[in-house]
Amino acid sequence: MNLNKWISKNTFHHSQFWDLKQLIEEKERQGLTVSLCLPTLNEEKTIGKEIILFKSELVDRYPLLDEIAVIDSGSTDQTREIAAAYGADVYLSADILPQYGEKKGKGENLWKAVYQLKGDIICYVDADIANIHPRFAYGLIAPLIYNETIKYVKAFYDRPLAFSQGVRPSGGGRVTEILVRPLFSLFFPDLTGLIQPLSGEYAVRREVLDKLPFPIGYGVETSHILDVYKEWGLEAFGQTDLDQRVHRNQETLSLGRMAFGILRAFLARSKDMGVDVDMDKLSSIMRQFQAHDEKYEQVEYEIVEEERPPMISLPEYREKFGR
Amino acid sequence: MSRTYQNVEDIIQDLPMIREACVSLRETLLANLVMLAEIPSPTSKEDARIHFLLQRFSECGLNNTSTDEYGNGVGVLPGRNRERNILMHSHADTVFSERRDHTVSVHADKMCGPGIADNSLGLAVLATLPTLLEKLGIELDAGLVLMGGVRSLGRGDLAGIRFFLEHNKIPLTSGICVEGVQLGRLSYASAGMLRGEITCHVPEEYDWVRRGTTGAILVLNEVINRILGIALPRKPQTSIVMGSVEAGEGFNIIPTEGRLCFEVRSESGEIVHRIAGELDDIIEDVVSQTGAEVDLDVVARREPAGLPIGHPLVKQTREIMSSLGLRPHITPSISELSAMISRGLPAITLGITQGDGLHEMRETVKIDPMFTGMAQLVAVLLAMDGGFCDEPE
Numbered sequence: 001m002n003l004n005k006w007i008s009k010n011t012f013h014h015s016q017f018w019d020l021k022q023l024i025e026e027k028e029r030q031g032l033t034v035s036l037c038l039p040t041l042n043e044e045k046t047i048g049k050e051i052i053l054f055k056s057e058l059v060d061r062y063p064l065l066d067e068i069a070v071i072d073s074g075s076t077d078q079t080r081e082i083a084a085a086y087g088a089d090v091y092l093s094a095d096i097l098p099q100y101g102e103k104k105g106k107g108e109n110l111w112k113a114v115y116q117l118k119g120d121i122i123c124y125v126d127a128d129i130a131n132i133h134p135r136f137a138y139g140l141i142a143p144l145i146y147n148e149t150i151k152y153v154k155a156f157y158d159r160p161l162a163f164s165q166g167v168r169p170s171g172g173g174r175v176t177e178i179l180v181r182p183l184f185s186l187f188f189p190d191l192t193g194l195i196q197p198l199s200g201e202y203a204v205r206r207e208v209l210d211k212l213p214f215p216i217g218y219g220v221e222t223s224h225i226l227d228v229y230k231e232w233g234l235e236a237f238g239q240t241d242l243d244q245r246v247h248r249n250q251e252t253l254s255l256g257r258m259a260f261g262i263l264r265a266f267l268a269r270s271k272d273m274g275v276d277v278d279m280d281k282l283s284s285i286m287r288q289f290q291a292h293d294e295k296y297e298q299v300e301y302e303i304v305e306e307e308r309p310p311m312i313s314l315p316e317y318r319e320k321f322g323r
Numbered sequence: 324m325s326r327t328y329q330n331v332e333d334i335i336q337d338l339p340m341i342r343e344a345c346v347s348l349r350e351t352l353l354a355n356l357v358m359l360a361e362i363p364s365p366t367s368k369e370d371a372r373i374h375f376l377l378q379r380f381s382e383c384g385l386n387n388t389s390t391d392e393y394g395n396g397v398g399v400l401p402g403r404n405r406e407r408n409i410l411m412h413s414h415a416d417t418v419f420s421e422r423r424d425h426t427v428s429v430h431a432d433k434m435c436g437p438g439i440a441d442n443s444l445g446l447a448v449l450a451t452l453p454t455l456l457e458k459l460g461i462e463l464d465a466g467l468v469l470m471g472g473v474r475s476l477g478r479g480d481l482a483g484i485r486f487f488l489e490h491n492k493i494p495l496t497s498g499i500c501v502e503g504v505q506l507g508r509l510s511y512a513s514a515g516m517l518r519g520e521i522t523c524h525v526p527e528e529y530d531w532v533r534r535g536t537t538g539a540i541l542v543l544n545e546v547i548n549r550i551l552g553i554a555l556p557r558k559p560q561t562s563i564v565m566g567s568v569e570a571g572e573g574f575n576i577i578p579t580e581g582r583l584c585f586e587v588r589s590e591s592g593e594i595v596h597r598i599a600g601e602l603d604d605i606i607e608d609v610v611s612q613t614g615a616e617v618d619l620d621v622v623a624r625r626e627p628a629g630l631p632i633g634h635p636l637v638k639q640t641r642e643i644m645s646s647l648g649l650r651p652h653i654t655p656s657i658s659e660l661s662a663m664i665s666r667g668l669p670a671i672t673l674g675i676t677q678g679d680g681l682h683e684m685r686e687t688v689k690i691d692p693m694f695t696g697m698a699q700l701v702a703v704l705l706a707m708d709g710g711f712c713d714e715p716e
Contacts (some may be wrong), residue, residue, distance in 0.1 A: 048429035049357060056354030061382070082431050087350065130426045133359070246426065 003234070007193050010150065012240040014139030023138065033066045035119030035266050038107035041073040041126040044082055050125070050132045050313035051086040057134040063140055069117055070127070071096070071109040079127075087306065091116055096110055103306060106200075111308040114209045115317055121278045122146075123203035125188035128247040140203035143238040151208045152228045153238040154194060157245040169293025173198065173312045174252075179259045180222065183266055187275050188226070197225050198262075201242070208232070210311040210323070219259045219305050226269045258303055259284040262271040331639050333703045342698035348451060352693065355379065355450040357429065360436050360443035360482045361422035369471075370394060372415050373454040376450055376471045383453035385469075390392045393486040396471040399451055399493070400463065402708075407465035409707050410451070410498040410668070412484060412659050413445030414475035418682050422504045435687045437666055440678040443627040444503030444688055446471055447676055448697060454530070455701065463708045468493060480518070480623040484662045497534060497636065497707050498663040498670035499700070500656070503688060504681065506696045506714030509651040509673035510569050511642065512629020513587045515595040517621060521606065522580040523570075525665055539581030540570045542615045546583065549605040553598060559590035563598070566579075588657060590628050625657055636669050636712035643702045647695055668711070 027034065028107040036054060040047060051068060058064045094102045095111040102294045109180045110124055121144050124135050131281060141152045176198050182189040191197065198221050208228060215223050228236055250258075265285070267277045286301045311317045328334050345352075364372040369377045373396035380388045387399040396415070397631060402408070417438030419425070426448030427436035457464070473483035502508065507571075518573040523539045523546070555561045570581030589595050599621070606617050630637055632653075644651045649698065656672050663670035675696030706712050 008630070044430075045428060049427065052353045052429060053357060054351040060351060078431060085431060131357075277408050 003190055003193050006190075006234050006237075010143075010147075010235070010238045011195075012238065013091070014135040014140070014142055014240055014242050017138055017142035020064065020138060022063050022167050023142055025147060029065065031143065032121060032145065033119045034064060034123065034141055035113075035117035036065045036068045037110070037113040037122055037124050038070045038083075038088070038116060038127045039073070039106050039113070039124065040070050040075060040079050040127045041106075042075045042077045042079060044075070044077040044079045046132070046253060047079050047127050048082045048086050049182055050127060050129065051083055051088045053132055053134055054137060056088050056116060056159050058137055063121075063142060066119055068115060069113065071106070071113050071116065073106075073109060076173035096226065097314070098310075101314075103216045103308075105220075107214045107216035107220035108308065110220060111216070111311065114206070114295050114311045115314070115320070119201070121205050122206065124201060126200040129242060133153075135139055135203055135242055136245075137203075137238040139242050140201060143204060144203055144241060149235055150238040151232055152224070153206045153237040153240060154190065154197065155199045155242050155245075156196035157196075157199070157242055160315045162255065175255050175262065179262060187270070188229065188273070191225060191229060193234070194225065194239060195263075196239075197221060206321075210234070210317065210321075214308040215304065215305050216308060217262075217305050218261030219268075223265040223269060223307075224264045226266070226273065229267075230273055237269055240273045257286055257303060258304075259305045261305050262300075264303065267305075328709050329527040330709075331642055331706050331711050334528055334702050334709070335643060338429075338643075338646060338698055338702055340465050341459060341701050342694050344455060345694040345697040345701075348455055348458065349690075349694070351454055352447060353434070353603070353690070356444055356447035356688075357427045357433065357440065359446050359450065360427045360439045361425045363419065363423070363425050364417050365416055365420050365478050366416040366418075367474055369415040369473040370422060373471050373473065376415070376446060378451040378467065380453065383593065384455070385453060391490070394473045395483045395487050395640060397487070397530075398453075398469045400456070400469065402463040402466040402477055402545070404464050405466065406494055407491050407496045407693075408468050409463075409465050409704065410448060410468045410495050410663070410670075411469060411501060411704070412470045412471075412472050412663075413449050413501045414442050414483070414659060415446055415471040416475055416476050416479060417441065417443070418476060419556035419662045419684075423684065426472050432691065433687050433689050434501065435680075435685055437684050437686055440676075440681055440686050442501075442503050442505040444675055444693070445501040448501050448700065450541055450640035451697075452700075459701070461701075461705070463704075464707050465496065466493070467704070468495070468704060475659060476477050476497045476620050477518075481485060481659060482716065484693065488662060488666050488668075495668055498660075498710065499703065499707075500659045500663070500670065500672040500699065502658075502672055502674050504678040504687050505674045505678060506676050506692050506699075507644065507649045507652045508654055508672065509637070510642060510654055510656035510660055511632070511634065511640075511670075513625055513627060513664055514590055514626040514655035514657050515592040516589075516623065516625040516657045517587040517595050517599055518623035518660075519585055519587075519602070521583040521585070522618050522620065523583075524668045525577075525579045526616075527579055538577040538579065539615065540578050542609065542613050542617065543568060543570060543581040543583050545609050545613065546605060546617065549604070549678070550585070553601050556594065559594060561591070561594050561598075563587050564632045567652070586657075588655075589656065595624075623662045628661065629654075629655070629700065630664070630669055630671075634669065636671060636707070639706045639712050640671055640703050643699060643706065647702075649695070649699065669699070669714075671703070673703065
């Protein structure tokens with residue numbers, strides 16, 4: 001599919017899906033079930049509000065969500081207690097498929113959610129959004145319900161601000177614009193159509209999710225995009241403008257580590273996709289600086305980007321879902 | 324099938340069940356509260372909040388929803404008897420500018436955010452009430468007119484409710500004003516009030532060496548000192564609230580402009596009039612002594628009025644509150660209640676929950692008491708609907 005054609009056909013604004021009654025009717029007609037997954041690690045300040053809004057609007061008022069689940073990485077604050085008190089199903093990541101061990105990273109929670117949750121569609125929403133609104137879920141789920149060919153819907157955030165020259169800069173965050181978009185532009189120009197490929201909010205069909213390996217760290221979003229693109233092509237993607245998202249801003253050093261992980265995930269897939277890189281010769285050490293009194297010292301982070309295999313390869317999963 | 328109540332005791336017996344129903348709608352109420360509170364709504368800019376409220380009314384199946392020329396949002400839940408209608412009002416404006424961060428935070432037992440208590444919660448209760456009544460299977464005899472009122476606070480001076488009461492064609496029999504805080508509040512009388520702004524202008528060529536005062540701040544200070552010297556009686560209760568003072572730009576620039584906002588409240592209209600006269604005298608005196616331009620602009624006035632404490636509406640409300648373990652805190656009101664009472668509409672003001680930090684960015688409401696506050700509201704509504712709060716003819 002031509003990139004411009006894809007952008008105009010598969011890019012949505014959440015306001016296109018304001019008629020939730022119609023959306024529910026279509027969901028029920030297709031007999032679909034939808035799960036909302038909120039991966040958490042110490043999110044007590046925002047988790048309660050997210051659950052209240054999603055439960056009230058998208059479970060009680062308009063039954064779009066069949067379950068709201070919190071998959072927690074072992075929070076030491078009140079995250080799990082608050083989530084349970086407001087009616088979410090709360091799971092400790094370590095308790096899901098314990099025979100496969102416990103790994104640290106958001107991707108681990110997303111992967112285990114594929115096993116734990118029951119929906120035909122799983123919508124992932126980060127738990128640190130200050131201006132949470134039901135559109136963060138229905139804006140991503142609706143394109144999957146209305147379009148059979150779309151399998152993976154990413155969020156992006158922009159505001160229709162008045163801009164004097166009619167054209168305004170738009171795009172993703174710092175890591176997207178400095179790393180991911182240049183990489184995509186070089187090797188997979190089609191994927192530059194994704195405005196914010198690293199956004200933490202997306203809705204995906206189960207039959208796609210269970211065939212994807214899950215890097216457990218920073219690379220999960222990038223690797224998903226590459227894997228979905230390779231298997232199903234550009235037309236499998238949709239993206240929805242959710243207006244503004246207010247969340248914690250990350251420090252530049254954290255973004256550096258994120259970029260490193262993404263780069264490794266990218267390169268790990270590159271050979272299969274026609275870009276020749278020998279992964280064994282690449283370093284897994286990311287080096288950054290910090291100042292200590294009058295001295296600068298180098299800090300080394302090992303970022304290996306371990307991966308979880310496609311869920312469909314697990315006998316436990318195949319048995320549970322009869323696949 | 325709707326239950327018919329023979330007296331207030333019957334309603335009181337059902338209070339635990341009513342409160343349970345309120346608890347079962349916790350997420351609905353709290354979600355409405357979050358979404359309403361996050362829409363900035365300073366006085367005269369309430370459109371977006373009213374739009375959301377009307378959307379909620381429509382989603383609850385209220386067919387008759389509209390805004391009037393002033394922007395008030397009204398939804399009507401029709402009753403069996405078209406001649407009887409109860410007005411339930413919450414003001415939609417807050418004291419916070421739209422430039423403030425209106426993000427609400429939700430904790431295990433409380434919610435925080437600007438305007439959440441005054442009066443986003445009142446409005447959220449209105450938005451939730453049709454669902455609650457449906458859940459309880461309550462079909463009212465009287466119609467219920469749910470109103471989000473605009474231009475209530477400060478210089479708004481109750482313009483929204485006044486306009487509505489003046490032009491409304493629906494026959495109203497009684498009214499309830501819903502305020503977010505404090506649970507236990509019971510207002511059935513409005514105090515006399517005068518709300519004013521004193522502005523001070525000092526010419527730039529002002530001879531500060533000769534006068535011995537350096538600019539508008541000291542002139543205003545003189546005005547404040549004189550106001551503090553006004554003798555206030557303990558009975559009838561009277562107070563002067565110095566609300567805000569604005570003047571000055573920095574350390575060494577003589578301020579040429581200053582503004583003092585204040586409010587006089589009294590149970591006696593005569594005393595308010597007397598104080599208004601004294602304020603005029605003070606200003607004249609300060610002008611003659613300092614040579615500055617000082618003006619008084621009265622932005623709002625209320626005459627005291629109210630229901631007697633023995634009025635059935637007050638009596639039955641106290642009964643309901645006591646049975647919920649609430650000790651009624653009787654306080655005169657200067658808000659919408661005064662507009663209703665002055666037009667002969669028997670009315671009260673009730674609070675929904677406990678809260679603090681009023682009019683600060685950290686304004687807070689407690690979650691659990693909200694359900695008692697909602698149950699209280701429904702019970703009073705049922706008592707009004709049953710005719711148990713009417714004066715004997």
